[in-house]
Amino acid sequence: MAPMQLIPGGNRNALNKSMGKDGQREWSFGLCSACGDCGTCCMAWWCPCIVYGKNRQRLDYLQTRGVPRPDGGETFNSHCMLDCLLGCVGIGWVLNIGTRSDVRARYRIRGSVCGDCCVAYWCVPCDLVQEHRELELEERSFGVGSRV
Incomplete structure (x- = not known):
């Protein structure tokens, strides 16, 4: 029996969405399910740069360290400022x-880059909330909830 290989990170499919034959799945939450997280939804409509910056920071931290960022991400960071500019x-x-x-x-x-482009262009708030919720599921699998 081969030794089990550790993959850094938490549960990347916390809702147990079925995987297709291509090894891929659908989003855990639909694009229009932003109301499932009212606080993030409001922030994404009024200050999308903040939600973008935090999403990017959280994702980068998970990618490099394999664990959630302890503080949930800084409110104002370089990603936020660039997005705002x-x-x-x-x-x-x-x-x-x-x-x-x-x-x-x-x-x-x-999905595809073309689809990502369309979603990012036509509905930034929905895009940001959907990403936020996907990241949050993995963070919660560590016993850590994220903050807006």
Whole structure:
């Protein structure tokens, strides 16, 4: 029997979504299920740069350390500032494409870069909340809840 290989991170499919033959699954929450997390939904509509920055920080921390960020992510960080600056000229959504693709890759979620681009462009708040909730599921599998 081969030794079990450790994969850093928590449960990347906490809701036990079925995996397809391609080894991928659907998102844990639908794109329009933002109301399932009212606080994050409101923040994503009024201050998307904050939610983007925290999502990016949380994802990067999980990717590099294999555990959730203890403080849930800083409210104002370099990712947030960059998103805010690009948002002022109407292209903040471009950053969301990369983060959405990275979240999909981490959790083996079905989709494409073209789809990521469309979601990021047409509905930034829904995109941000969906990513937030996916990250939160893994963080909770460690016994840690995230904060907005």
